Amino acid sequence: MREEYRLKPSDFNTERRPTWCRGCGNYAIHDALKKVFVQLELYPHQIIMVYGTGCSGSGVNFLRTYGFHCMHGRAIPIAAGAGLAAHKMTVIAVSGDGDIMGAGGNQFIHACRRNINITCILVDNHVYGLAGGQVSPTGGNDYKAGSATRVISVQPINPVSLAIASGATFIARGFSGDPLQLREILKKAVRHRGFSLIDVLAPCIIYSSVDIYGYYRRKIYRLEDVKSYDRSKKAEAFEKSLENDRLPTGIFYKVDEPVYEDTLKQIDRKPLIDHIISDIDINKLLNRYY
């Protein structure tokens, strides 16, 4: 579908300016999205973005595409529904760690196992940012995050491990402080057929220690640099995802598996939204009831 104009990142700007705090990880994600859309020649009207509730969710106001700002934790099912109905469009869910790993955990694991063809960007700041800075399910004890009065030693959810165990077919970790890599991952994720998760470490500078970027920079290394790493092996990917002393970023796992939408004959010929429904003949069906 060639379009008449040449895309540039600013085509994805709305009239509203972002309201995130300066230094917030959300900026890098939106920036990467716009650039990747341009690279992939995806026009605004070919994209459906679904946002959860939270700081990341306010992105609905700042990115010009078809967009849905949904209830806490429900970005994935909304995206899945939209994607089923209009499966030629690019569908991306952007949502927080509190959202997807808190209230939305069930929808997450089921989307993974069904391998539905959407991209999920987990804006992972380890806190419920907009809700008041409480430690989120991904929030660990490795650095002080959140407004908790007391550190409760529960294990954080590791979205990468969880996605591997649940059956997602493209699983990556990005870092908002590494925009180049983030863009690369994002591009591949959007292109990937099936469920792709990008867990983006996206510091909340309000509820994290001040040098959170430095902390991550010291800790992070890129999987691309590990030549021996085979990202098609599930068990290996899982083991890799458990690493915690140093944090790998990049693509942990990528395989081609049957995509949910592809198994549906009923959307084979054309998207559901394109059907004319004004006079559907059900007489043959009715005969069964006589």
Add this chain to the structure above:
Amino acid sequence: MREEYRLKPSDFNTERRPTWCRGCGNYAIHDALKKVFVQLELYPHQIIMVYGTGCSGSGVNFLRTYGFHCMHGRAIPIAAGAGLAAHKMTVIAVSGDGDIMGAGGNQFIHACRRNINITCILVDNHVYGLAGGQVSPTGGNDYKAGSATRVISVQPINPVSLAIASGATFIARGFSGDPLQLREILKKAVRHRGFSLIDVLAPCIIYSSVDIYGYYRRKIYRLEDVKSYDRSKKAEAFEKSLENDRLPTGIFYKVDEPVYEDTLKQIDRKPLIDHIISDIDINKLLNRYY
């Protein structure tokens, strides 16, 4: 807490007789439970059983303990709440695969990661038995299960893998056709401090192919028989859990990690239910508001 009478399995019978179909996997589970309670000298009044909705849930009528028959998918939070309030009691959630892995997936992963001190018996028959035999989230394509008009090639959830990824500290698979092993596992699970999951392959003879027991018998082997297997290694346990050509049963993973309840100073001295609350003095607290 010594009791005045000598326990026997029939002490756990109620006046109601089980209504499960002959051959249903639920029988073996209840049988194992009663025997294990006797072995562990757990008296009926020292136990809280929480049941989900479904065929397994009707067990609430047949096992004599404190019991709660809750809403679809909510056995784990009900059990967790009861366990927090009465943490000296033994709390066990018994619930179906449709229940825990369908509606209850979110509560499941969070209970795992928090390592709350309950035992979860997943009655895994790969179908929504009571709901009409639909394929459940654990239902695969390996044998015909359920009333699906069409096989949709989505990956089933593997409860063992999911529990490992989510942080449970005791993870096992049992088989209702192997009551001895089931009892052994169950005993250890109840004794384990922290969240223990036993995924019990418990055939539904109504919605499975007739020789489902034979199918499992051919496929199953016991982890106890693999001398080299080290069940304290997470990555190894995960790899093991992916095995599908032959199905391991037994304990996949067992480690001692901080237990949620143990981190709570406020229940250190005595269970919450034992506090006298008739005249709690809040004057000091009130002073902060003057």
Add this chain to the structure above:
Amino acid sequence: MKVTNITWRIGGEAGCGIPAAGNIFSRTFSKKGYSVIDHIEYPLLVKGGHSTYISRLNSGEIFSLNRDINILAALDQRTIEMHQDEVIFSGYVIYDGEKYRLKDKVNIRKDINYISVPFQRITAEQGLLNIMISNIALGASLALIDYNVDNAVDTVKDVLSGRERETIEMNSRALEFGYKYIREKLKIKAYELEIVKPDAKLLVTGNDAVFLAGVRSGCKFYAECPAPQSYPIHDSFAAVEDDFNIVARNSEDEIEALNMAIGASFAGVRTMVTTSGAGFSLMGEGLGCAAITETPVVIVLLQRPAPAAGLPTWTEQGDMLFSLYASNGEFPRVVIAPGDPEECFYLTGRAFSIAEKYQIPVIIILDKYLSESHFTFAKFDMKKIKADRESIYLSDRDITGDYFRYNDTGNGISPRPVAGLKKGMHIANSEEHDRYGFSEEDAHNRKRMADKRFRKVGGLLEEIQPPVRYGPVNADMTIWGWGSSKGPVLEAIRILNSQEKKVNFIHFTYLYPFDREIVEKYINESSKNVIVENNKTAQLSKLIALYTGYRIGNKILKYSGRQFLPEEIVESIEKIE
């Protein structure tokens, strides 16, 4: 004896093929032009437990079941204990006298006929399966009515078409053996059913009708969380997925089901979800999301006795007020409670149209009785369901300049395009928003958006069908009811009016918006009023009081998990007078 009506009940241990036999019985007669209404009762068990099926057939028009049974086919003794009191004077009980002796336990009635048919022996001798016992009883019953068993055999072939030949053959044989046992061995002929014009009638349940209307209306996405209440609708959709380009989905929970439907609807297709009470209790969040984003969705609520899990296989009208006020905040919705499968069909069609035109959630309330009972109808008029989307959706041509997704229009409806259009890009926002959809906290904007949404009620009041009055305009007593109690009440007023008691009936299908004017007119025209509801708290009476201030003092309420029988209503009415 020549009769125009036969009411037949079969009962026994689950696993004896009772649902199938009941279905065959009903269908055998509906095919030949009789009016039929049936109902199945079963416990919350996959196998075992006691289950019964009642089917009433009539050469004229009927609206519900009735209490008096002509033939009770008792596959076990418990059926006799439980149901022989319902057998009409000089009616028949068919039982297996070789398996259990009546005198041992049952209080034998002198005024009815007990006929032994050795089900078990026939099954054994003929090499039939246990599940076919009910067919033997069915065959025997047909013989009592002197009805050609071949018609039933044809039905069996129809119903089981696609199954193994042996299965069909064995089922037919069971039928025939039961038939012959009465006809040739016992030589009893109990009733002679009046003959009717053999124009086949549609035989559908409320569930069937909702499904059929869904397909006709162009529903493209259907979802439920697996549940005994809704799986008949799911299975129907699943069976036609490819033929009609529909995605039917078993969701992991009701939250996913509704949210996926909202997502699909946002993209631009018609969507429906079904659920029962406990599942609906999880849908409040999604309902509000649909409302504030103005995304159409049709929700079918299959009521069961509640609270909580309650009695999942029984019936009640307990969720009306919940469906009217579910979800936080205030927004317009439409709530519809059809009274029979015919209304299920047409009103489901309306539900889709209204949801899409007004961009609101529409809730259709059924209950177990209506969902799972079969009713006959001559046919459905396809012209009454039209999916006229083209006039509703915007195309690229319609959009010049800025597009305001939440344009503050006169009727409150802000036209929208399907997703993917070049010029119609927009956002749907579950936070309060301005006309673009951008999040907006301003006080004036808030008021304006709330007003815009509620302005739709004006249009909706024109769309809905006000309550219908059945029976004489001038009556001594007016019954008020809603939804599925329609049939029993219609039968009741037929009986009452035949007894020279002038009683009429106001039946509500649309519960919201509430057409106050017509209801007040009805109130003014009535003298004595009585509410008939299948619940404990008389929810319709509350609704009427809420809108009109008029409080109906007389109440006939049933909340045992069972539907009304017309005779019960008649007796209660007689007590009021």
Add this chain to the structure above:
Amino acid sequence: MKVTNITWRIGGEAGCGIPAAGNIFSRTFSKKGYSVIDHIEYPLLVKGGHSTYISRLNSGEIFSLNRDINILAALDQRTIEMHQDEVIFSGYVIYDGEKYRLKDKVNIRKDINYISVPFQRITAEQGLLNIMISNIALGASLALIDYNVDNAVDTVKDVLSGRERETIEMNSRALEFGYKYIREKLKIKAYELEIVKPDAKLLVTGNDAVFLAGVRSGCKFYAECPAPQSYPIHDSFAAVEDDFNIVARNSEDEIEALNMAIGASFAGVRTMVTTSGAGFSLMGEGLGCAAITETPVVIVLLQRPAPAAGLPTWTEQGDMLFSLYASNGEFPRVVIAPGDPEECFYLTGRAFSIAEKYQIPVIIILDKYLSESHFTFAKFDMKKIKADRESIYLSDRDITGDYFRYNDTGNGISPRPVAGLKKGMHIANSEEHDRYGFSEEDAHNRKRMADKRFRKVGGLLEEIQPPVRYGPVNADMTIWGWGSSKGPVLEAIRILNSQEKKVNFIHFTYLYPFDREIVEKYINESSKNVIVENNKTAQLSKLIALYTGYRIGNKILKYSGRQFLPEEIVESIEKIE
């Protein structure tokens, strides 16, 4: 000028310390015996955006904020634009004249005083942080009132106790510099506030009061899903977990929160969950579970403008009918809407007692205004909250022979033990059950259990406090309202009655059960009625009509997400007459 009342508003970009300064302002006066009511307004942003704090203080009794502002402390120009119209004739605006020049944008009012205080320069010169700007403004404001700044410095020390000394010192310095700038440099004295007896008053929000009552009532398990609406309550509980043996929990979602509370309550402790509308929309399932299993639980519903996410930081009374009918099926519950923090305290205490005694869910409804505004009270009477569990729970001694968990008692209450008792073993069953708790589908049993549950309403009607009439018994007009609009209406009728208009006010705290008798009496005693509600659909008027048939025609409704001001009500009332 000598005054008895000062209303002060501070506004600016978020991040300038407005919430802290507001709190210090209010507390400085409440400590010294003044009546104070305040309110904070902020956008749905963690940082940035425009935020304001209004505090009213009075030497006498007050019930709500008022419209007229004496001093507007404007930290930015937008505050002047938005709020200078509210400044009373000859009132004061404090602003930073070195940062922005008024004439450029603002429509300067001739009748008020604009006083420039160079916030920015002082901050820079004194090496203060940006977040302390508001303290400078606060100090300046105190100088205008001629109020001893040392009192505020003491408050700062109090409020910040535990923080670093430097922080405290800097904050104090900011206060003092603002104060001195007005007093010593500009030498302005605007008001002289009437002196009161310096008896420190309690200064609490609705949230605080709910928390305090929860602790006093022996709540042992508290849960919420993290949310901006409820975290103040969570944080309060979390801070006293060890002192009072309470588990305070951030749940992954509202479903876990409520179900865990039910589980803990089943075991035998008092439990509470808090949530706002969207979260409550997910609690229907758990609510029904609590109801049919007869497990007590207290749910605090913090209303916000809705539907869906709506306006999470603003206020509305939109969820009354939802809370009354939430969840499938029919069951008794209690719904309570306190009108001020004092009622929050006592009624939360009642909620725990009632929930436990009647084994039912109790819902307490607050809204943003009530939750987050501070009000002063002399003290709380501890005797009014008594947790008398011993008389409610069974002990082993009480149980002889079979124990029936759901015993069909005269008052519908079936006594139960805590878990772990030897003789009290029982099951709680979310399916319909017999008196043991075993699943039971029988029709008679169903009716019996439904009747048993509803029989509790009789007792409940004795427990609840009927609507209270404020103002003269004989009035020309009666205002009807509920919950948090109590204060504004009380102020309004005070104004009206001072103008020789006889107006009284019927205020509902308990919404269910509904005390029809007293309401009908009130209706009979009133001549002209008007509803005042902070919503669009006049939900209380619906409730009244539903129960009494009386429909209140006059409605004053506000649904802009903002609470009523008394003056608005007065003006609307005047229009009615």
